[in-house]
Amino acid sequence: DMKEWFLGDIPLREFTIVWQSRAVLAERFAKRLFRRIKEEYGIALPLQDDTAPAARQEILIGQTCRTDILLQPHEYVVNATKYRLKIAFESIFGYELAWNFVTDSCFGRERQVLVNGDLFCGSAEELPGERGRCLTRHGDLRVLSNNIFGAGKNSGERMRLLHAVYRTYDPDLLLFQESSPRARRVEDTVTSELLRSGWREVRDSEARSDNFNPVFYRASRFRLIDSGYHVFSGANNFASKSLSWAVLSDRKCNRKIGVYSHHFYYTGDELGNRTRLQNVKETAELIGDAERKYGCPFVGGGDINCTADSDPYRLLLQNGFRDSFTESPLRMEIGTCHDLPDEPDSELGIMLPTYDVIREIPRYRKSVIDFVFLRGGLQAKCHGIIADEAMLAGTDHAGVWTDLDYKD
Numbered sequence: 001d002m003k004e005w006f007l008g009d010i011p012l013r014e015f016t017i018v019w020q021s022r023a024v025l026a027e028r029f030a031k032r033l034f035r036r037i038k039e040e041y042g043i044a045l046p047l048q049d050d051t052a053p054a055a056r057q058e059i060l061i062g063q064t065c066r067t068d069i070l071l072q073p074h075e076y077v078v079n080a081t082k083y084r085l086k087i088a089f090e091s092i093f094g095y096e097l098a099w100n101f102v103t104d105s106c107f108g109r110e111r112q113v114l115v116n117g118d119l120f121c122g123s124a125e126e127l128p129g130e131r132g133r134c135l136t137r138h139g140d141l142r143v144l145s146n147n148i149f150g151a152g153k154n155s156g157e158r159m160r161l162l163h164a165v166y167r168t169y170d171p172d173l174l175l176f177q178e179s180s181p182r183a184r185r186v187e188d189t190v191t192s193e194l195l196r197s198g199w200r201e202v203r204d205s206e207a208r209s210d211n212f213n214p215v216f217y218r219a220s221r222f223r224l225i226d227s228g229y230h231v232f233s234g235a236n237n238f239a240s241k242s243l244s245w246a247v248l249s250d251r252k253c254n255r256k257i258g259v260y261s262h263h264f265y266y267t268g269d270e271l272g273n274r275t276r277l278q279n280v281k282e283t284a285e286l287i288g289d290a291e292r293k294y295g296c297p298f299v300g301g302g303d304i305n306c307t308a309d310s311d312p313y314r315l316l317l318q319n320g321f322r323d324s325f326t327e328s329p330l331r332m333e334i335g336t337c338h339d340l341p342d343e344p345d346s347e348l349g350i351m352l353p354t355y356d357v358i359r360e361i362p363r364y365r366k367s368v369i370d371f372v373f374l375r376g377g378l379q380a381k382c383h384g385i386i387a388d389e390a391m392l393a394g395t396d397h398a399g400v401w402t403d404l405d406y407k408d
Contacts, residue, residue: 026062335367
């Protein structure tokens with residue numbers, strides 16, 4: 001005889017797992033929970049999103065239309081009622097804490113018995129070490145740079161995952177690389193989500209409509225003064241190796257600041273190294289001219305396709321660029337690239353990474369090709385690398401963020 005498992009006083013097999021529609025983290029949680037319950041108890045529960053008619057007994061994931069739980073941005077809440085178990089979260093950190101609690105306490109071998117009216121909650125501030133650091137602002141500005149793997153498959157789901165990351169880390173300036181035409185065409189592009197939530201893309205009049213390396217800024221904080229766009233000379237695939245820059249007025253303190261995003265040529269041969277050196281020279285000329293014209297500091301960078309132990313990196317430093325990692329008293333010491341497997345996840349259709357590549361490893365700077373650079377009156381306060389699950393599943397590059405202060 002098979003043992004009967006209960007959720008509260010109702011058999012577990014009578015429940016349906018329901019996730020918040022169009023919320024990729026909730027969908028991901030729901031399908032992970034489906035697999036967990038099937039492996040642990042041998043029960044395959046029905047799965048559906050909250051646009052379907054309500055079932056009698058439900059496990060509700062995310063802020064569904066039947067959840068009615070108010071959350072702080074980094075909290076999670078688990079609430080047991082007679083006919084529903086509600087698991088709510090909004091950020092990636094809340095998602096991870098909720099998953100740990102639910103799998104340990106509700107659906108683990110040593111699980112506690114849930115009682116009607118039970119309410120459990122926690123905050124992502126409980127996260128230890130490096131990954132909790134992003135919850136505290138360390139300076140006047142936060143800049144986040146990310147190669148979004150725009151030519152990859154399953155772009156819509158991956159872009160929604162990345163947008164969830166950006167909501168969690170809450171930067172003031174965003175630098176993208178590989179924002180390809182394919183990524184811009186999908187229904188749920190990260191660009192369209194950003195525009196709907198108060199961001200603006202710098203669209204210089206000379207920029208191609210398929211600008212791969214755009215700059216985004218919060219319209220509530222910044223006003224655009226000037227901008228530019230440049231396709232790097234020499235070897236260049238699909239004109240994807242380019243530089244976008246802007247000069248902005250910071251409404252918060254009435255200061256000007258420059259920002260730029262670039263992507264250098266990629267091959268590891270002599271042609272590639274020579275081309276990257278030329279990319280550096282053109283970057284130094286363009287940003288140097290804008291810096292002198294407007295008399296303001298600059299922050300920027302991106303995927304330079306080479307490490308700190310390379311001639312192009314050293315040439316950047318020789319031309320007045322400063323690595324925010326080097327200057328930051330607080331910093332995360334892991335790589336920025338990871339592998340993507342050949343096969344996508346069968347349920348979500350997004351690619352799951354191999355985690356060991358990005359974890360802390362000896363000589364980790366050998367696996368960093370994504371940088372944030374400073375010029376002029378800016379001081380780096382904290383430098384982080386985003387290794388959250390949604391980031392790792394969304395692209396083959398970890399995002400890089402830096403908190404900055406203006407120098408007096």
